[in-house]
Amino acid sequence: MKVENNEFVSYFLPISDEQIFINSLIGKQIELKFEGRINCIKCNKEIKKTFAQGYCYSCFISSPETEACSVSPEKCEAHNGIARDMEWANEHCVQDHFVYLSLTSNVKVGVTRQTNIPSRWIDQGAVKAIKLAKPPYRELAGQIEVDLKKYFSDKTSWQKMLKCEIPEANLLAEKQKAAGLLRNDLKKYLCPDNTIYEFNYPLEVSPTSVKSISLDKTPEISAKLIGIKGQYLIFDDKRVLNIRKHNGYYVKITY
Numbered sequence: 435m436k437v438e439n440n441e442f443v444s445y446f447l448p449i450s451d452e453q454i455f456i457n458s459l460i461g462k463q464i465e466l467k468f469e470g471r472i473n474c475i476k477c478n479k480e481i482k483k484t485f486a487q488g489y490c491y492s493c494f495i496s497s498p499e500t501e502a503c504s505v506s507p508e509k510c511e512a513h514n515g516i517a518r519d520m521e522w523a524n525e526h527c528v529q530d531h532f533v534y535l536s537l538t539s540n541v542k543v544g545v546t547r548q549t550n551i552p553s554r555w556i557d558q559g560a561v562k563a564i565k566l567a568k569p570p571y572r573e574l575a576g577q578i579e580v581d582l583k584k585y586f587s588d589k590t591s592w593q594k595m596l597k598c599e600i601p602e603a604n605l606l607a608e609k610q611k612a613a614g615l616l617r618n619d620l621k622k623y624l625c626p627d628n629t630i631y632e633f634n635y636p637l638e639v640s641p642t643s644v645k646s647i648s649l650d651k652t653p654e655i656s657a658k659l660i661g662i663k664g665q666y667l668i669f670d671d672k673r674v675l676n677i678r679k680h681n682g683y684y685v686k687i688t689y
Contacts, residue, residue, distance in 0.1 A: 435665060435677050437556045442636045445662050447677070449687060456662060457636045464689040465656045466675070468649035471684040481682075488681030498522040507531070507545045507576030531575035532625065533567040535586065535612060536560035539594035541603050543586040543612070545575040552631055557678065559595040559664030563631045564605040566612055567623040578620055585615055596663055596674060598640040605630050637661030637668070644674045649683055 435456065438444040445456040472481050475488035476497055485494035486504075494500050498519040503510035510517075510527050517523035526547065533545055538560045546554040555563040569575045579588065586608075594600070606628055613624050638660040647655070657669035665678040 435662075437553050439552050439556060439631075439633060442634045443556055443662075445636070447687075449685075454687065456659075456667075459659050459689050460636055460638060460661060461658070462689050463656070463658050464687065466649070466654070467686045467688075468653040469684045469686060470653070472682050473684070475682045484682055487679055498526070503527065503572055503576070507572045508580050510571070510573040510576060513571040513573055527572040528570075529572075530568055530570055531572050532565050533569070533575050533578045533582070533623075534563055534565050535605055535608050536563040537600060537603050537605060539591040539600060540587050541605070541608050542590060543579055543582045543588055545572070545579050552633070555631065556633055557665050558590055559592070559635070559666075561600060561633055561635075562603075562605055563633075564609050564629070565625040565627050566609055567616075567620070568625045569620075569623045574623070578616065578623065581617060581620070582612055582615065586612065592646075592664070592666070592676075593644055596641060596644045596666060596668060598637075635661065635663040637663060641668055641672055641674075643672050644668070645672055647673045647675055649675075649680055649685065 436446040446453040447456050472484060473479065474481055474490035474493055476493040477490060479490050481490045485491055486500045489497065489500055496518065498517060501518055512523035512527035529547060531545055531547055533543065536542055536544060536555050536558060538558050567578050569578060655675065657671050657673065659667060660670045661668040665676055667675045667677060
């Protein structure tokens with residue numbers, strides 16, 4: 435889903451040539467029907483299963499979007515001229531990155547490009563976020579993240595995030611703590627911007643328990659939509675559907 439950060443996060447689901455404003459469906463009974471067809475989001479080939487949230491296996495092992503550094507920034511070699519596609523890497527990897535702290539199910543450390551702010555935080559279901567450091571390329575951002583993973587989590591508990599079981603945290607104080615933990619040679623990349631970004635999600639009520647479902651095992655879903663957070667649709671029967679995991683799936687939606 436595409437997102438916009440407004441008073442409440444706005445969600446838009448691309449269906450064919452249209453974009454459905456999903457917020458408008460909250461409180462309504464909706465039906466999702468997987469039509470049994472999946473196409474690679476890169477080459478459009480029809481496939482039976484996806485890799486890395488939407489790719490066929492051939493694209494997964496060859497596309498620049500799915501190189502190892504997409505999930506492990508410290509493995510990026512683009513700044514040394516090594517990448518599957520250097521033109522793509524120069525636009526996406528050899529660019530300023532931000533190391534950040536966000537509040538999801540806990541205070542977590544992560545890496546993103548400027549162009550992915552604030553959508554990266556919203557996709558994680560963060561309620562708050564702050565920039566920590568601004569290194570000039572991806573591998574260096576990964577180094578900072580790896581150093582800080584000794585002290586901060588780099589994972590989110592999606593269950594706690596969806597149930598809004600979030601501890602109180604002062605992100606500015608956490609940033610100051612993280613800055614003090616950085617190696618001296620990395621401190622020069624600290625970001626002076628102390629803006630705390632905040633996000634409110636369209637939720638009728640926070641679920642007390644959640645059960646993740648997939649369209650592969652549950653091809654037809656009929657339930658009342660009670661909210662959206664991260665990239666999850668949340669239904670009144672405590673089931674949740676991660677839309678991002680179903681990139682490339684052909685789905686009919688009625689409401």
